[in-house]
Amino acid sequence: MLFNSIEFIIFLPIVFFIYWFVLNKKIVYQNIFLLIASYFFYGWWDWRFLFLIVISSFVDYFVAQKIPFAKTTKNKKLLLLISILVNLGMLGFFKYYNFFVDSFIDSFAALGFNLQARTLNVILPVGISFYTFQTLSYTIDIYRGKLEPTKNIVAFFSYVAFFPQLVAGPIERAINLLPQFTKQRKFDLEQAKEGMRQILGGLIKKVIIADYCAVQVDEIFANYGSQSGSVLLLGLVYFAFQVYGDFAGYSDIAIGTAKLFGFSLMRNFAYPFFSRDIGEFWRRWHISLSTWFRDYLYFPLGGSRSDTYMVLRNIVIIFTVSGLWHGADWTCIAWGFMNGIYFIPLYLLKMNRQNLDTVAENRILPNPKEILQMSFTFFMFILSLSVFRSLTVADAFEYNKIMFSKSLFSIPDIEHIKLMPVIILFVLFEWFSRRKQHVMEIGNLPKVIRWSIYMIVGFIILLAFDRDPNAFFYFQF
Secondary structure, X not given: OOOOOHHHHHHHHHHHHHHHHHOOOOHHHHHHHHHHHHHHHHHOOOHHHHHHHHHHHHHHHHHHHHHHHOOOHHHHHHHHHHHHHHHXXXXXXXXXXXXXXXXXXXXXXXXXXXXXXOOOOOOOOOOHHHHHHHXXXXXXXXXXXXXXXXXXXXXXXXXXXXXXXXXXXXOOOXXXXXXXXXXXXXXXXXXXXXXHHHHHHHHHHHHHHHHHHHHHHHHHHHOHHHOOHHHHHHHHHHHHHHHHHXXXXXXXXXXXXXXXXXXXXXXXXXXXXXXXXXXXXHHHOOHHHHHHHXXXXXXXXXXXXXXXXXXXXXXXXXXHHHHHHHOOOHHHHHHHHHHHHHHHHHHHOOOOOOOOOOXXXXXXXXXXXXXXXHHHHHHHHHHHHHHHHOOOHHHHHHHHHHHOOHHHHOOOOHHHHOOHHHHHHHHHHHHOOOOOOOOOOOOOOOHHHHHHHHHHHHHHHHHHOOOOOOOOHHHHO
């Protein structure tokens, strides 16, 4: 079920009403109801894939119960290994089987050997990369002694399948979200209002920014060979805002929806396009995934405690694996690798953590140095997106070859620049909201101004609303 669909517009108030007005003060019933609603929400796409969530939930629940009572470290590791193999096994089969088979065949073909191997007509289950990492964090934290296993099976299943963030995050940690299912929840009107504001802001990012940019991006990349360099550069700019508007928009809707039910989810985006270096960018972009890889891959590899060579190796590994997480394709792997290479000079110069505050913290406008830093960081990011969006790595090279030709300095036609005023307006709106949790955090404004903004934003969303809505970009991951 899509957040930007008529079905969800009907689904949400019904679930909200039953949850608060029928099952209020009965936490067990609320959790059971949330679990049923979450399974219904996910099963709207394909009910058969519910079995994967149920299997993952059962395995991790029972493995977690056994780990604290294992008599030896070897037995604890064996139990953890069961969780890892089951979760990553399902993820690997559905998402990566055909990719690895095809890559294996192509590798031998390059050496002159023609191998015959069978690929499978496998459908990628929506959100499998997200909920797999979420359940894994639970068993890993229990193995590390950071968390006690819950005996409340309904609460745990609800944590895994919680519908607002089930299919595209944020990737929540059990240590944060799971306890919220075991405590009595009271309706908080102010929290609910803030949730509605964040949902509104998320819908603007999705239906206005992301969906309109997607039209331009699809057209430009489909015909990149006949476009000028300036148009191809615009295509990358539009793609950056498509991905950001789509994914940050989903996160805002998810976090806002969770607030309606008394839950607090972690922040997933923090105005990344105002980053002054690539290190700051990745601290502000898809925060739940970046911190997941930091805690469960980078630190176990040795983190920054090793010698320089090993640290650089660890950096490249986590960025490359992050690229593979995004998609079973060499373009995604190359994109992750590129961002790892971007990060290396920052680390070597010990500048990777120099920008920990908000840009222009106590000023209205950035200074020239900050403008140059943000522009360079944004350019490096969109340059990597040329690989991410292309069908093959060869296409990405050709795309960049054309883009960096003399035609880069030509003036794009009006058809390709007509969306830029909207993008500029959006950037300005985000700039003046950069110290806030989200762009619609306007609860402190006078009532007349607030409601004027709500009505304008709501009217724009209604005008752009499509009865056949576009799926969120990150559903494919």
